[in-house]
Amino acid sequence: MDLMKRAERMMSMDDRTWRRHCNPWSGWTRMLTALPLLVLAVWSRVWLGWGALIPIFLALAWIWWNPRAFREPKRFDAWMSRGVLGERVYLEHRSEIAAHHRRAALVLALLSLPGALVMIWGLIALWWEGAVFGAILAGLPKIWFVDRMVWIFEDWRREGRDVPGMNAHEL
Known part of the structure; x- marks a missing residue:
């Protein structure tokens, strides 16, 4: 898993x-x-x-x-709502998602890693600038990740596929 x-x-x-x-x-x-x-x-x-x-x-x-x-x-048409729905599709149907989306999601997760490491080091060493800067660096790719999830959601719906836990008329 x-x-x-x-x-x-x-x-x-x-x-x-x-x-x-x-x-x-x-x-x-x-x-x-x-x-x-x-x-x-x-x-x-x-x-x-x-x-x-x-x-x-x-x-x-x-x-x-x-x-x-x-x-x-x-309504479920807000950008953030579509991002959350896309994340659900991604989690439950990852093998069916286009390869370029899966690669982008992985790259975005990896882009958070350096910031997370700086943040963790800042927390361990009591270096507040590192902790704050690292948290910002770790968090910024998340916005891009949500945007990718919106794209996944839009592609999924364009293909006429059902979103887990949702009725088609709600979307």
Whole structure:
């Protein structure tokens, strides 16, 4: 099982949760807050010592709860909604996705890696500039990744294929 499928399982993403995560508020707040909150929570060990486990737990709880925190959108045509739907298609039908999309998704994931390493080093060495800069570098490819997921969604729909957990009339 690959890393993305494991993450989806850990997040307990069922049809209802995916539909709620299609709310643009869910996608945007997750993208803009998850990594910064996690960095800040880990950094809090400087002030809180072992008490930092509490903000770390809270940051992880927010990451898990975010897809459930917002109502299902009335419409699914927002850019972020289509990105979330594309991600679902990608996760459930990866072998059926065009090779150029699979390659691009892999490249974008790999582009996040240097930033993640700088961020981790910054957190270990208490180098706040590295932690912040690394988090930004790790997060920027995510926006491009979501755009690729929109493209996957649009191609999938153009081919007349069904999106998991969605009725055709909703899209």
